[in-house]
Amino acid sequence: MSHPPLAAACAAMLRRDLTLAWRRRGDIAMPVLYAIIVTTLFPFALGPEDALLQRIASGVVLVTVLLAMLLALDAMFRSDIEDGSLEQLMLAPQPLALMLGMKILAHWITTALPLIVIAPLLAGMLHLPATVMPVLVYALLLATPLLSLLGAVLVALTAGTRRSGMLLALMLLPLCVPVVIFAAGAVAAAQQGLPWLAPIAWLGAALVMALVLAPLACAAALRIALDA
Amino acid sequence: MTPFSWDRFLAMGGYAAYVWPAFAVFFLVLLADYLSPGLRRKRQLRELRARMARQRARNPRQTTTP
Amino acid sequence: MANWIPLWVHKLSSPPNFYRFAGIVRPWALGLALVLAAIGLYGGLVLAPADYQQGDAYRIIFIHVPCAWMSLFIYGLMAVASFISLVWRIKLAEVVAMESAPIGAAFTFITLVTGSLWGKPMWGTWWTWDARLTSELVLLFLYLGVIGLYHSFEDRRQGARAAAFLAIIGIINVPIVHFSVNWWNTLHQGSTVRILGPSRISSDMLWPLLTMMFATKCYYLASLFGRVRTDLLAMESGKDWVRQIAEQEARP
Numbered sequence: 396m397s398h399p400p401l402a403a404a405c406a407a408m409l410r411r412d413l414t415l416a417w418r419r420r421g422d423i424a425m426p427v428l429y430a431i432i433v434t435t436l437f438p439f440a441l442g443p444e445d446a447l448l449q450r451i452a453s454g455v456v457l458v459t460v461l462l463a464m465l466l467a468l469d470a471m472f473r474s475d476i477e478d479g480s481l482e483q484l485m486l487a488p489q490p491l492a493l494m495l496g497m498k499i500l501a502h503w504i505t506t507a508l509p510l511i512v513i514a515p516l517l518a519g520m521l522h523l524p525a526t527v528m529p530v531l532v533y534a535l536l537l538a539t540p541l542l543s544l545l546g547a548v549l550v551a552l553t554a555g556t557r558r559s560g561m562l563l564a565l566m567l568l569p570l571c572v573p574v575v576i577f578a579a580g581a582v583a584a585a586q587q588g589l590p591w592l593a594p595i596a597w598l599g600a601a602l603v604m605a606l607v608l609a610p611l612a613c614a615a616a617l618r619i620a621l622d623a
Numbered sequence: 624m625t626p627f628s629w630d631r632f633l634a635m636g637g638y639a640a641y642v643w644p645a646f647a648v649f650f651l652v653l654l655a656d657y658l659s660p661g662l663r664r665k666r667q668l669r670e671l672r673a674r675m676a677r678q679r680a681r682n683p684r685q686t687t688t689p
Numbered sequence: 690m691a692n693w694i695p696l697w698v699h700k701l702s703s704p705p706n707f708y709r710f711a712g713i714v715r716p717w718a719l720g721l722a723l724v725l726a727a728i729g730l731y732g733g734l735v736l737a738p739a740d741y742q743q744g745d746a747y748r749i750i751f752i753h754v755p756c757a758w759m760s761l762f763i764y765g766l767m768a769v770a771s772f773i774s775l776v777w778r779i780k781l782a783e784v785v786a787m788e789s790a791p792i793g794a795a796f797t798f799i800t801l802v803t804g805s806l807w808g809k810p811m812w813g814t815w816w817t818w819d820a821r822l823t824s825e826l827v828l829l830f831l832y833l834g835v836i837g838l839y840h841s842f843e844d845r846r847q848g849a850r851a852a853a854f855l856a857i858i859g860i861i862n863v864p865i866v867h868f869s870v871n872w873w874n875t876l877h878q879g880s881t882v883r884i885l886g887p888s889r890i891s892s893d894m895l896w897p898l899l900t901m902m903f904a905t906k907c908y909y910l911a912s913l914f915g916r917v918r919t920d921l922l923a924m925e926s927g928k929d930w931v932r933q934i935a936e937q938e939a940r941p
Contacts, residue, residue, distance in 0.1 A: 636745030
């Protein structure tokens, strides 16, 4: 009975957020630009030696993508809190967790997806072998939504505060340590010709867990943070 | 067992440079942790007294709480 | 509130009662902590023989290991208090959770510093990316995140509840970090330092260690109660009993 309206609400939410993001296309380009700049600086700092760059390439790309996402994370709910639409959403009959899940999906599409698209380019700049490239993309495809979901919970917790940039990084660091380890581990294993499926599978398992739990936690956190 | 001597005790078998700083960190950090709420408490009570004095000055008949 | 909780718990959890109770317990807890620490350190530094492998440097264990235990114990206690404060909204549980965080961070910091002071002569390095060390560092960041989040809210109670939520997320995260760092270490085959492998510890070393463990527990109680008292005063500053205390302390 309530299925069609719920699906329609989800679609409307997603469409709204994507439209809003498209209206401000410049903001989408920012994390991508940031990632390119950071990656360009590494060879200058470490020297243009091929072997060295090849060894650090996957790690650098992963950390750069993570930092670029962190940069954009702060704005996930910012405008919705300012214009009050998030409070409307909390009062709406549709489950808040589901609606927030849609917002997280929209945020992932607008910030992480462009980063994944240019990641092979960044890795290529650092001479990552082409055979390893698919593993890097798989790892990013699983790691970035995980980061978006975990980050969304933390962003929701800081929603009621004003200065949250550095705090967000401090709070996210312990949570993203396992993600970075497994994502980088998969690429490193592939680079050494070892089986890389296990870490990817761990990432996938973590992603499934986070897909179920993180929107619920995000909704709970938002209710705490905006409960004035 | 050999009798106790202060020199040997302080030398820590040549590891004095590691052992004693570790104990110093332990005691200094915990001392700072123990004393900090006392300072905060003094400040809070001083501010509260100032607030009460202001209230009393505003309406002299009510000497205690509103 | 459920009626299986005895009445004295309710009475104790009211701020003025707890304030008085903490004021009575605090000096005793501190005194006990100092006595136990004196006994434990005498046993550890003077009576216990030097280790046959590590010489006298191993004596850092008598503060390092109790502090490491405390850093985990306090995090667990903070998470339990956080859970209680989120579910039943008990003011006292919020205060206990939030005032535990700085003490836990202090113990974690001591653990890291003493650990590296111990590591330098033993392994020849201040720091190694071992699973235990890394987990402890992550624990410090978790504590700092909780403290930072608590202080970034203007409303104390709201900040306490947000930070309590973060503390609960953190306790799920600690085992995951430990597991993943373990996995990472086996992949990289880096420094294979075994800290405190399964070794039999002699009773000469064990009893001072356990005494120090109780001393740090007592210290935690004393420090926590001091902090909770201060926080209760700040939280209830509009109430009569706090004003009376303020006036009493102004007189001498």
